[in-house]
Amino acid sequence: MTRIIALLLLMAAAALPARAQDAFLDALPGLGGNFTAQAEAVDRLGAAGDPRALPVLRALSDGRLVKLSDGTLLVRDGAAFTNAATGAAATPAEADTQRISINNRVRVALRGALGRLQIISPDAGERLAAAEGIFRSRSADNVGLLETALARETVPRIRDQIALALAVSRLVSADPAAKMAGITALGGSASPEARSLLLESRAANPDLAGQIDAAIADIDRRLAIRRVAETAFQGLSLGSVLLLAALGLAVTFGVMGVINMAHGEFVMLGAYTTVIVQDLLRGHPTLAPWSLPLAIPAAFLVTAAIGAAMERGLVRHLYGRPLETLLMTFGVGMMIQQAVRLVFGAQNREVISPPWMQGTMLLPFDIPVTANRLWILCFSLVVFLLIVAAIRFTRFGLEMRAVTQRRPIAAAMGIRTGRVDALTFAFGSGIAGIAGVALSQIDNVSPNLGTGYIIDSFLVVVFGGVGSLAGTLIAAFGLGVINKMLEPWAGAVLAKVFVLVAVMVFIQRRPRGLFPQKGRAAEA
Amino acid sequence: MSATTLHAPPLSRTRLGLRALMGAAVVILAAFPLLNMLPQDNVLHVSDFLVSVSGKWICYAILALSLDLAWGYAGILSLGHGAFFALGGYAMGMHLMRLIGPRGVYGHPTLPDFMVFLGYQELPWYWLGFQSFPFAMLMVLLVPGVLALVLGWLCFRSRITGVYLSIITQAMTYALMLAFFRNDMGFGGNNGFTDFKELLGMPLNTGAARATLFYASLLTLVGCYLFCLWMTGTKYGRVLTAIRDAENRVRFLGYDTTSHKLFAFVASAMMAGLAGALYVPQVGIINPGEFSPGNSIEAVIWVAVGGRGTLVGAVLGAFSVNGLKTWLTSAAPDLWLFVLGALFVAVTLFLPKGLVGLIQGRGK
Amino acid sequence: MRGRRLYLDGVSVVFDGFRALNNLALVVEPGEMRAVIGPNGAGKTTMMDVITGKTRPTSGVVTFGDLDLTRMDEASIANLGIGRKFQKPTVFDALTVFENLELALKAPRGPVACLRWHLAGAGRTRIEEVAAEIGLTERAHDRAGILSHGQKQWLEIGMMLMQDPDLMLVDEPVAGMTDAETEHTARLLARIAGRHSVVVVEHDLEFVRALGCKVTVLHEGTLLSEGSIDHVQNDPRVVEVYLGR
Structure with a gap:
C-alpha cells in the first residue's frame, strides 16, 4: 500500500514541470535563513505547488526541521532523518543538528502554504481538510490554486468543498465579475459559514447587497430543509x-x-x-x-x-x-x-x-x-x-x-x-x-x-x-x-x-x- | 329474628381477629422507642436501627393502606402511587430545606445550597410559603391530591380502566421522575434534598426526634387505618366494591362512578403524600429515585402479599415484605430481587387473597 | 298515571358498517307493559343499550317524556327512572343480598351522601319488603356470589324494584328458570305493570303469552310487526322470519 502511494508520488513528481522542481529546490534553502527569509521561502514553496514541499513545511511547523552546520536541511522523524531536498535518509552527528525555530509571521505563512499544498496532496482526507482550511482563510490569492485543484479533483465531496473555498476566494477578490460568481456559488451551498461570510461582505459591498441577500436567503432555505x-x-x-x-x-x-x-x-x-x-x-x-x-x-x-x-x-x-x-x-x-x-x-x-x-x-x-x-x-x-x-x-x-x-x-x-x-x-x-x-x-x-x-x-x-x-x-x-x-x-x-x-x-x-x-x- | 326483620349479622370471628392483630401490632410498635431507652444489655432493648427502620415501615404501611383503598376497594390498580408518596416527600423536603436557612454550606440566608450552586438569584415562586409548617403540610396533601384529581378525572371520565389505567399511572410517575432529575426544575435535580437540620424547632439527628417522628407516623397510621375502616364500612365503601367488581352495573343503578372513584383516588393520593412527608425527615433525604416505577410496583406487592381488599392485609403486607427485604438485603443481597419477583408470581398464582386469605382460610 | 312516555323514532345504530338497528320506532305509554320478541340478532339488546345510554344511536330520536336520552349518560338515565335488568344477571358478588338491595334503594347517589348515609326505618322496611317479594329473606346476609343462577335473576329483579323506576327494561328474565319460577316471574311482572311501564325482552313465547300484553316483533334491527300475541303470531311476515323462507 505505502509502496503504491510512494510510486504515485513519484509519478506525480515526475509529471510536474521541471520549472516547479527548480522552484522547490530554489526556495528550500530560504527556510534556514532569518524569519523574513523563512516567510518568503514558505510563500514560494506554497505557490510552487510541489508535493515534496509538504513534509518539509510540516516539519518546519512542528519544529522537526533541523539545519546542519553546512546548511543542509534535514527532516527529523523520531530518531530518523531524511534530507529535505532529496528525501534520502541521513545520519547526522547529534551535536551538529540545530532545530530551526519560527515566529508568528512564519507560522501564518506556513498555515497558508500548508493549506494550499495539501489541496493537491494524494490523501483525500488531507485535500478535504485543505479545502476547508482555505475556505476559512478567505484570501483572494488562492483563486488560481483552487481552480487548478478543482480541475484535478475527482471526489465529489472534496470538489464541493473546493468549489466553496473558490467561491469565498472570489468573493474577497477585487474583480467584480469574480465577486458575483463567488456570491452565486456561495448561494448554492448549504453552509452556515458561507452564510456568515456573505453577511460580513454585505457591508463591504453595498452595491451587491441585493445579490448577497438573495444568496443568503438561498442558503437559509437550504439550511431549513436540512x-x-x-x-x-x-x-x-x-x-x-x-x-x-x-x-x-x-x-x-x-x-x-x-x-x-x-x-x-x-x-x-x-x-x-x-x-x-x-x-x-x-x-x-x-x-x-x-x-x-x-x-x-x-x-x-x-x-x-x-x-x-x-x-x-x-x-x-x-x-x-x-x-x-x-x-x-x-x-x-x-x-x-x-x-x-x-x-x-x-x-x-x-x-x-x-x-x-x-x-x-x-x-x-x-x-x-x-x-x-x-x-x-x-x-x-x-x-x-x-x-x-x-x-x-x-x-x-x-x-x-x-x-x-x-x-x-x-x-x-x-x-x-x-x-x-x-x-x-x-x-x-x-x-x-x-x-x-x-x-x-x-x-x-x-x-x-x-x-x-x-x-x-x-x-x-x-x-x-x-x-x-x-x-x-x-x-x-x-x-x-x-x-x-x-x-x-x-x-x-x-x-x-x-x-x-x-x-x-x-x-x-x-x-x-x-x-x-x-x-x-x-x-x- | 322475626320473619321479615333483617338484622345485620355480627362481625365474623376472623374479622375481629384481624383487628385484634392490628391493635396488637400497634401496641408492640408503640413500645419500641421506650424499649430503645433500656440499657443495651437488657433482653428487651430495641436497637436504634430497629426503631428507625420500623419508623420507615410505618410510612410504607400508610402507603400500602392508601394503595389498598384505591386498588383493593375501588379496583384502581395504580402503578404510580410512589409518585404521590414522593410528592408528599418533596413538599416536606422543601419545608425542611427552607428551615436550614443560613446554616447551609454556602451560608445563603434563604436559598438552599443547590440553588446557590446552580446560580439562582432568588427563590422560585413555587418555593414561597414553604418556610411555614402549616403551609407545607397543606401542600403535602394538596399537591398529590390535585395531581390525582386531574389524572383521575381525565381517566375515569374517559372510562380508562384496568391495565390501561395502570400503564398510564406508571407513565405518570416515570415522567415525573425524568422531570425531577432535571436541575432547572428547581428541586435539586439528581441529588434532591438532604442535610436537613430541624423540624418544628427540633434538631433532627437526635433520639428524641427519632422517637417523636416514630410516634407521629404511628399515630398517622392508626388515624389512616381508622379513616379507611370507617370509609369502607359505609355505603360509600360498598359502592366502591361494587364499582370494582362491576362498574357498568353500578352506572345503571344511577351512580356516577367517575365521582366515586375520583373521591377514593384523591383521598388515597393524599394519604400517600402524608406517608411520604413522614418518611423524608426520618430517612433524611428525598431524590427523584423515589419516583422510579419500581418503587410503586413494590408497594403493589406489599398489598398483594398482605391481601388486598382488607386494610389489615395491606399493613401486614407492608411490614412483612419490608421486614423480609431488610433482613435479606443484608443476609443475601443477590437473592432479594429473586425473592421479590417470586413473591409476585407466587401471590398472583397461588395466594390471590394474600396472607390474610390464609388466616381467613384457617378461621373457617 | 305517573311516569313518562318512552318514544323512539328513526333510531339507527351502525357498528362498523353493520346496522344493528335500522330506523326503529317504538312508543311505550306510561304504565304500559310491552313484550319485545325477535330472533337472535334482531337488535333487542341494542335497543335496550340505546335507551339506557350504553350505546349512542348513529341517528334518530330517543326521548323519555320531554327529555332527550341520547344526550345523557347511563347514571343520569337511571336516575331519571329507567331501570334495567340485564340478560346475564350481574349482581355484586362481594356484597350480601341485603347490601345489593341497599345500593339499589332510591337515595342520594353522590360520594359524600353515601359516606353520610344511614339506613332509616322506611328504607329498611322497603328492603325487607322486596327481599320477601323475591323470596330471598332467608338469604339476606349471604354474599350474592354464592346464590344460584335463578336467585341471582331474582335479586336483579329485586334491585330494579328497589330503584322504583318509572320504566323497567327487563332482558330475558326467565332464561334458565324452572317452570314454577317462570310462572312466579310472570305474576310478579304483571303485578308491577300498572305501577310502572315495563318492556320485557323474551324468547319464550309461552311466557310472553302469559304476560298478556302488546307485543313488538323486531327483525334485523327494524320493526316487523306489532299487536296482540295472536295478531303477531298470525302475521305472515313474522311466520316467515321465525319459520324460515
Missing part, C-alpha cells in the same frame, strides 16, 4: 427503535390481549444473546464477521423458547385476569433481570459493530446519517413486514387470528388453542429478542436495558390502537418524530416528558388509539 430532514431522520431513527421495542408487545398485548411486563427483559435477553453469539464466534475466521446477523435467529429462538415456557407454565393460568397477569409477569421480569445480573455482572457488556454498521454517511444537503441507525431503521421495517406477512399469509397466522377472534369456534374447528396461545406468545417474545439484537448496537447492553423500553412500548401500542400493527408502525414513527421535533427547544428530557404527557392525554381523548378495532367485539 434541519427538517435531519430532524426527520433522527425522529425516524428513534421511531424505529420504538417500533422494534413495541412490535413484540403489539403481538402479545395487541393481538392476544396478554399484558407482559417482562417484555423489556426479553429485549434485554436478545441483546445478551448477541453478546454470547459474538463471544462464541470470536476468532472464528469466517463466521466472526457474521456474528450479528447470526445473532438474530439465535435471539429469536432463545426468547421465543422462554416466552413459550412462560406462557405454558404461568401466564395461561391467569387468562382473563389482566391485572394479575401484569403483576405476575412483572415478577418474572424482575427475576430474569436479576439472573442476568448475577450471570453476566451488572456492568455494560461490549458489543462490537461490524464494519458495515460503523461510520457516518452523508445524504444530500449534507445530512449526516450514522450507518447503524440507518441499518436499524431498515431492519425495523423488514421485521414489521415479516410480522405482517406471518400473520396474513401463514397457517399459524390464520390460526392465531381465529383463536383471538372467536376462541370456542376455533377450538370447535379443531385448532388446538392452547398450542396457538403458546406459539403466539413465543412469537411475540421472539420478536422482542430480535429487537434486542438491534438495540445492542445503539444502547448499553446491561441488565437494565429493557426497563427503559417497557413504558414507551406500551404507550406506542396503545397510542396506535391495540390490535392494529399498522397503528403501531405509525405511532412509533409519529412519536419518534414528534419527540425529536420538540427536543431543540425543550431539551431531550423535557421532550420525552411532553410526549409521555401528550400520549396520556391522547389516550384519554381516544381510549382506543389512532386506529381502533371496530365492531361489537371491541365494545366491552
Whole structure:
C-alpha cells in the first residue's frame, strides 16, 4: 500500500514541470535563513505547488526541521532523518543538528502554504481538510490554486468543498465579475459559514447587497430543509427503535390481549444473546464477521423458547385476569433481570459493530446519517413486514387470528388453542429478542436495558390502537418524530416528558388509539 | 329474628381477629422507642436501627393502606402511587430545606445550597410559603391530591380502566421522575434534598426526634387505618366494591362512578403524600429515585402479599415484605430481587387473597 | 298515571358498517307493559343499550317524556327512572343480598351522601319488603356470589324494584328458570305493570303469552310487526322470519 502511494508520488513528481522542481529546490534553502527569509521561502514553496514541499513545511511547523552546520536541511522523524531536498535518509552527528525555530509571521505563512499544498496532496482526507482550511482563510490569492485543484479533483465531496473555498476566494477578490460568481456559488451551498461570510461582505459591498441577500436567503432555505430532514431522520431513527421495542408487545398485548411486563427483559435477553453469539464466534475466521446477523435467529429462538415456557407454565393460568397477569409477569421480569445480573455482572457488556454498521454517511444537503441507525431503521421495517406477512399469509397466522377472534369456534374447528396461545406468545417474545439484537448496537447492553423500553412500548401500542400493527408502525414513527421535533427547544428530557404527557392525554381523548378495532367485539 | 326483620349479622370471628392483630401490632410498635431507652444489655432493648427502620415501615404501611383503598376497594390498580408518596416527600423536603436557612454550606440566608450552586438569584415562586409548617403540610396533601384529581378525572371520565389505567399511572410517575432529575426544575435535580437540620424547632439527628417522628407516623397510621375502616364500612365503601367488581352495573343503578372513584383516588393520593412527608425527615433525604416505577410496583406487592381488599392485609403486607427485604438485603443481597419477583408470581398464582386469605382460610 | 312516555323514532345504530338497528320506532305509554320478541340478532339488546345510554344511536330520536336520552349518560338515565335488568344477571358478588338491595334503594347517589348515609326505618322496611317479594329473606346476609343462577335473576329483579323506576327494561328474565319460577316471574311482572311501564325482552313465547300484553316483533334491527300475541303470531311476515323462507 505505502509502496503504491510512494510510486504515485513519484509519478506525480515526475509529471510536474521541471520549472516547479527548480522552484522547490530554489526556495528550500530560504527556510534556514532569518524569519523574513523563512516567510518568503514558505510563500514560494506554497505557490510552487510541489508535493515534496509538504513534509518539509510540516516539519518546519512542528519544529522537526533541523539545519546542519553546512546548511543542509534535514527532516527529523523520531530518531530518523531524511534530507529535505532529496528525501534520502541521513545520519547526522547529534551535536551538529540545530532545530530551526519560527515566529508568528512564519507560522501564518506556513498555515497558508500548508493549506494550499495539501489541496493537491494524494490523501483525500488531507485535500478535504485543505479545502476547508482555505475556505476559512478567505484570501483572494488562492483563486488560481483552487481552480487548478478543482480541475484535478475527482471526489465529489472534496470538489464541493473546493468549489466553496473558490467561491469565498472570489468573493474577497477585487474583480467584480469574480465577486458575483463567488456570491452565486456561495448561494448554492448549504453552509452556515458561507452564510456568515456573505453577511460580513454585505457591508463591504453595498452595491451587491441585493445579490448577497438573495444568496443568503438561498442558503437559509437550504439550511431549513436540512434541519427538517435531519430532524426527520433522527425522529425516524428513534421511531424505529420504538417500533422494534413495541412490535413484540403489539403481538402479545395487541393481538392476544396478554399484558407482559417482562417484555423489556426479553429485549434485554436478545441483546445478551448477541453478546454470547459474538463471544462464541470470536476468532472464528469466517463466521466472526457474521456474528450479528447470526445473532438474530439465535435471539429469536432463545426468547421465543422462554416466552413459550412462560406462557405454558404461568401466564395461561391467569387468562382473563389482566391485572394479575401484569403483576405476575412483572415478577418474572424482575427475576430474569436479576439472573442476568448475577450471570453476566451488572456492568455494560461490549458489543462490537461490524464494519458495515460503523461510520457516518452523508445524504444530500449534507445530512449526516450514522450507518447503524440507518441499518436499524431498515431492519425495523423488514421485521414489521415479516410480522405482517406471518400473520396474513401463514397457517399459524390464520390460526392465531381465529383463536383471538372467536376462541370456542376455533377450538370447535379443531385448532388446538392452547398450542396457538403458546406459539403466539413465543412469537411475540421472539420478536422482542430480535429487537434486542438491534438495540445492542445503539444502547448499553446491561441488565437494565429493557426497563427503559417497557413504558414507551406500551404507550406506542396503545397510542396506535391495540390490535392494529399498522397503528403501531405509525405511532412509533409519529412519536419518534414528534419527540425529536420538540427536543431543540425543550431539551431531550423535557421532550420525552411532553410526549409521555401528550400520549396520556391522547389516550384519554381516544381510549382506543389512532386506529381502533371496530365492531361489537371491541365494545366491552 | 322475626320473619321479615333483617338484622345485620355480627362481625365474623376472623374479622375481629384481624383487628385484634392490628391493635396488637400497634401496641408492640408503640413500645419500641421506650424499649430503645433500656440499657443495651437488657433482653428487651430495641436497637436504634430497629426503631428507625420500623419508623420507615410505618410510612410504607400508610402507603400500602392508601394503595389498598384505591386498588383493593375501588379496583384502581395504580402503578404510580410512589409518585404521590414522593410528592408528599418533596413538599416536606422543601419545608425542611427552607428551615436550614443560613446554616447551609454556602451560608445563603434563604436559598438552599443547590440553588446557590446552580446560580439562582432568588427563590422560585413555587418555593414561597414553604418556610411555614402549616403551609407545607397543606401542600403535602394538596399537591398529590390535585395531581390525582386531574389524572383521575381525565381517566375515569374517559372510562380508562384496568391495565390501561395502570400503564398510564406508571407513565405518570416515570415522567415525573425524568422531570425531577432535571436541575432547572428547581428541586435539586439528581441529588434532591438532604442535610436537613430541624423540624418544628427540633434538631433532627437526635433520639428524641427519632422517637417523636416514630410516634407521629404511628399515630398517622392508626388515624389512616381508622379513616379507611370507617370509609369502607359505609355505603360509600360498598359502592366502591361494587364499582370494582362491576362498574357498568353500578352506572345503571344511577351512580356516577367517575365521582366515586375520583373521591377514593384523591383521598388515597393524599394519604400517600402524608406517608411520604413522614418518611423524608426520618430517612433524611428525598431524590427523584423515589419516583422510579419500581418503587410503586413494590408497594403493589406489599398489598398483594398482605391481601388486598382488607386494610389489615395491606399493613401486614407492608411490614412483612419490608421486614423480609431488610433482613435479606443484608443476609443475601443477590437473592432479594429473586425473592421479590417470586413473591409476585407466587401471590398472583397461588395466594390471590394474600396472607390474610390464609388466616381467613384457617378461621373457617 | 305517573311516569313518562318512552318514544323512539328513526333510531339507527351502525357498528362498523353493520346496522344493528335500522330506523326503529317504538312508543311505550306510561304504565304500559310491552313484550319485545325477535330472533337472535334482531337488535333487542341494542335497543335496550340505546335507551339506557350504553350505546349512542348513529341517528334518530330517543326521548323519555320531554327529555332527550341520547344526550345523557347511563347514571343520569337511571336516575331519571329507567331501570334495567340485564340478560346475564350481574349482581355484586362481594356484597350480601341485603347490601345489593341497599345500593339499589332510591337515595342520594353522590360520594359524600353515601359516606353520610344511614339506613332509616322506611328504607329498611322497603328492603325487607322486596327481599320477601323475591323470596330471598332467608338469604339476606349471604354474599350474592354464592346464590344460584335463578336467585341471582331474582335479586336483579329485586334491585330494579328497589330503584322504583318509572320504566323497567327487563332482558330475558326467565332464561334458565324452572317452570314454577317462570310462572312466579310472570305474576310478579304483571303485578308491577300498572305501577310502572315495563318492556320485557323474551324468547319464550309461552311466557310472553302469559304476560298478556302488546307485543313488538323486531327483525334485523327494524320493526316487523306489532299487536296482540295472536295478531303477531298470525302475521305472515313474522311466520316467515321465525319459520324460515
